[in-house]
Amino acid sequence: MQIKLSSLAGESSGEVELNDAVFGLEPRADILHRVVTWQLEKRRATxxxxxxxxxxxxxxxxxxxxxxxxxxxxxxxxxxxxxxxxxxxxxxxRDFNPGLNKKVRALGLKMALSSHAKAGSLIILDGFAVSKTKELQGHFATLSIGKRTLVIDGIAGESFLAARNLRGVEMLPAVGANVYDIIKADTLVLTRAAVEQLEARFALPGGSTNG
Incomplete structure (x- = not known):
């Protein structure tokens, strides 16, 4: 799957090849529901x-x-x-910690990513190096993002601090990508480093272990 690669300023930087096994699946509501239910149940404290x-x-x-x-x-x-x-x-x-097969959890995360790719609400950036909140807010205005945006970068850097005060913007490192936060967002923004880490994560034996 080919998708446009953009800079943080909204300028085109070519195209990037996405793995169809991760970003090209047909989303299934029953799988996403099972994973989200499992994830929210695990958050409950007894x-x-x-x-x-x-x-x-x-x-x-x-x-x-x-x-x-x-x-x-x-x-x-x-x-x-x-x-x-x-x-x-x-x-x-009380026990609020139900189990869910690792393969189902991995499949749910792939389908959550694929749902944004299919809906056209997936943005791939070549980088995300911003240290000022006002500067980051201006960049988001040029990207035409939705009301609720999730940005996933390779690692947690200064840009995570810059986005803390932005309404409707959440940031996660690639290792923390999960189904609930992804499908809750109107727009999913991935950096090239995050794409590489997510595809490498599913290439490992057993796939993903996170929700």
Whole structure:
């Protein structure tokens, strides 16, 4: 697949050849849904489990008389009303970490990249070396990007700091490319270094291990 290579100023720098096995697949909604669901589930943190009555090591012996003691008629010290007692209806540890086959995860990432290539919302840059936020904002205006833009570069450099205050712009290193952030973006901007790293990542045995 041939796609135009642009400079950050919006000028054409020729064409770049994209691997059809990574950028030329037909997206499938069921695969993308499975990967996004898995990715969001992995982000959920479980509550720390609290000790309930059965988890507290205290005596179960009735410690007072039923009548005449002047206090409530408690049966044991494990009751929730006592300091150190078991909590009533406490938080339980839940498993929000489902598994997903590595091949499905790799396929989902390829399809997410292919969806932007097919829709024409993929921009390939020859480089992304900018250190000033105002300068970067001007460059984005010439690239005709969408309302929500994801930029993936080879490594995290000064340009990542320059993009922090730009509304609707997110930046990721190539190693952090994932399905959820890619399909959420209106425009996907890849540098040539990111393209090389992504294609090399899928060329390895087993493909990708990230979402």
């Amino acid at each position: 509550a720390r489990g609290t000790r309930e009555r059965a988890d507290v090591a205290r005596t179960g012996k009735k410690f007072g008389r039923q009548k005449g003691g002047g206090t409530a008629r408690h049966g044991d010290r494990r009751a929730p009303v006592f300091i150190g007692g078991g909590k009533a209806h406490g938080a339980r540890v």
